[in-house]
Amino acid sequence: MTTDHGARLGEMARAFTAAVMAGDGPALAALFTPDGTYVDGFYGPFTGRAAIAGMLHEHFHGAGRDFRWDMVDPVSDGRIGYVRYLFSYTSTMPEAAGRRVVFAGMGCFELVDGAIARYSEVFERGSALAQLDFAPERIKKALLRWAAADAGRPDAAPHRAVG
Structure with missing residues (x-):
């Protein structure tokens, strides 16, 4: 992984997080290819610039x-890149208004011609939901839904076949 590619990913990550923090959907979407996909850890996939914005x-x-979103330690080979991050926000949802949520994660950027073709992330969703003080049943329901989606991925077939 070259430093040059990592530096470019770092610049892209700074623009990415600045757009999110500012609520600037068009600026965030402009970082993606026209048919790019943002796979959010809570909300799922959004494909196309209009959907991302x-x-x-x-x-x-x-x-x-x-x-607040800080992405650090970018590494990339120009085709794929990874960052560590720390993300936080204050909830405005009626059932959790005013609660501050903080969690760490990893972001994966799949790049085509210097634009994001696909962004996905991994973080501990249960921890975030617990900080919102959601009922245990609600947290369990969400975690089971996400676990089923992970197990249902096409690339998970060899994992399901073991045993």
Whole structure:
């Protein structure tokens, strides 16, 4: 992994997080290819620039405020890149209004011609939901839904076949 590619990913990550924190959907969407996909750890996939811009407005800024997102230690080979991150926000959802949520994660950027073709992430969703003080049954239901989606991925077939 060359430093040059990592530096470019770091610049892209700074623009990415600045757009999210500012609630600037068009700026975030412009970082993606026209048919790019943002796979959010809570809300799922959004494909196309209009959908990505709408996701930021409707889901992120519709459920929270005071966003802070720090992406660090970018590594990339120019085709794929990874960052560690720390993300936080204050919930505006009626059942959790005013609660501050902080979690760490990893972001994966799949790149085509210097733009994001696919962004996905991994973080401890249960920890985030617990910070919102969701009922245990609600947390379990969400975690089981996400676990089923993971197990149902086509690349998970060899894992399901063991045993």
